[in-house]
Amino acid sequence: MIVKDAVCPFCGCLCDDIEVEVEEGRVVAVTNACELGTTKFMGEKRMKNPILRVGDEWKDITYDEAVKYAADMLLAAERPLLYGWSGTHGEAQCVGVHMAELIHGVIDNTSSVCHGPSILAIQEVGHPGCTLGVVKNRADLVIYWGSNPIDAHPRHLSRYTRYAEGFFLENAFRDRKVIVVDVRKTESANIADEFIKIRPGGDYAVLSALRAIVQGKADTIPRTVAGVTREQLVRVANLCKSAKFGAVYFGLGLTMTQGKYKNIRNAIELVSELSRHTKFTISAMRGHYNVYGSNEVNTWMTGYPFGIDFSRGIAFYNPGETTAVDILARKECDAALIVGSDPAAHFPRKCLEHLAEIPVVQLDPYPNATTAFCNVQIPVAVTGIDAEGTAYRMDGVPIRTRRVLSSDYLSDEEVLARMYALMQEARER
Ligand code: SF4
Structure with missing residues (x-):
């Protein structure tokens, strides 16, 4: 028996296009799921x-x-x-x-x-979020901050961002830019258009610098902020301002590091500043399904x-x-x-x-x-x-x-x- 449109109960992507083949009360094959999802469906122990x-x-x-x-x-x-x-x-x-x-x-x-601090920040300043479908179809700029989707949410990239088609993008792979911000070069950073490597604990300072640049105060920024050069920060801020629709996805690398909920509050406020120039949204990469x-x-x-x-x-x-x-x-x-x-x-x-x-x-x-x-x-x-x-x-x-x-x-x-x-x-x- 083949069950179509099953939902993968592993990560927060809840992929709902899984095909599961069942024989004699056991799952024998899984199509469309990533390795994490397949392992869960086939789990035997x-x-x-x-x-x-x-x-x-x-x-x-x-x-x-x-x-x-x-x-x-x-x-x-x-x-x-x-x-x-x-x-x-x-x-x-x-x-x-x-x-x-x-x-x-x-x-x-x-x-x-995990994302408790993100919720505290949202309680203070709100959540300018949107569905994954909106990002897939509209976003021409996606930022993963403190998150490594290739390892933790593998199909986030293929269904919604890097490798996904977009209804309002002529050629999504070419037109959609991906930026990764992290303290080390992850697998996800390898497939990004731009990688911002920040010093551990430097997220708050980098977010504040980006906010200042977006507000037109680039001249107040020192030559480097938490290991990131002013040139790169200005380039990224300009990329964000010139995007038609931007989306920030953040993980535990932002919410559970020094600054905790203040980091998320600062990130949400950056998104609010950017929304004065274009459309921007921000959401957490939730782990458990x-x-x-x-x-x-x-x-x-x-x-x-x-x-x-x-x-x-x-x-x-x-x-x-x-x-x-x-x-x-x-x-x-x-x-x-x-x-x-x-x-x-x-x-x-x-x-x-x-x-x-x-x-x-x-x-x-x-x-x-x-x-x-x-x-x-x-x-x-x-x-x-x-x-x-x-x-x-x-x-x-x-x-x-x-x-x-x-x-x-x-x-x-x-x-x-x-x-x-x-x-x-x-x-x-
Ligand atoms: Fe399952 Fe997540 Fe992989 Fe989708 S990305 S198949 S929900 S583990």
Whole structure:
């Protein structure tokens, strides 16, 4: 059987033109996806059933036993943490928020350790963004700042920018210029028309210099700014001003380096300055396929995009205080539910030391670094492969992922809904 127009559940591009060939309940071939997406569709190392840690051993348990363990653990906790959520669909995220509210817990998603600062900047100065389709069809200048799409979002270049056709561009490959700004020459820099190499931590200064040049104050700029010559900055500022439609895509190389949200604020303000001369837009290169969705769902339901603390009975948000890394580092939470992420692979050691001391349940189809910290791991269906659900592309467009094969795994949403039902029942007693 061949499933057409499947959606790749790997990165924020959410490519929706994938063809998947299924034979005897297994994916045997994938067309159109990049290597990352193909590996996800073909992934074979899935866990077979829920497991419970007993001493140094793992014991197989049923879904009912695993769900009851998780519900009891969360109900018994005084300050439960519900973390992850970017690797699952919106319907499951929605149950997670209800659950956090019921037990007065803290719910945080992976954006608190990736594009959280970008969201803080957007809260201050707004988001002059647009869809990927607009960029593909109109942009004659694309800037990747602190982002290496060839490695992290491989089809961003082929579907929307460097190698894409554009409805309003006669010859997109010739007419569309690509600029890469980074601290080292990446693979993406190799295919760019212009590469700006800046000193680590110099993004804010370079953005400020570009803003000054765009405002007509080039004579105030020193000979070099964070390792970039004034000549190159003036050339790039002129390229931007003379473009018909420009798009900036920024990655963690801008949002998670010195300056953090101030960098993004400065970049957005540069885009606003450029929009006095031409049309310009800016957007984040979101990593997990539904990290954007976790911000959306949390915001509709609580008013806040991540790091939401219900311990007061109402939603409270204070990044740096109510975010997972801070709560773990302060050894505050006494139980953790991890869904669709792998904090053990990314969090600081201090956080993991605390994670090792408290009960942890993880929902994930695959064993990962966090498995070593779990008391129970519950394998679930993979959204976009054997479960369907809604995810948000990096430009904020919601896309319904398709189920390409059937399996006996429960989806995240089903497991969470069962947990939530048990918890509601217990609270009503
Ligand atoms: Fe999947 Fe991202 Fe590759 Fe598209 S670019 S196929 S969404 S991994």
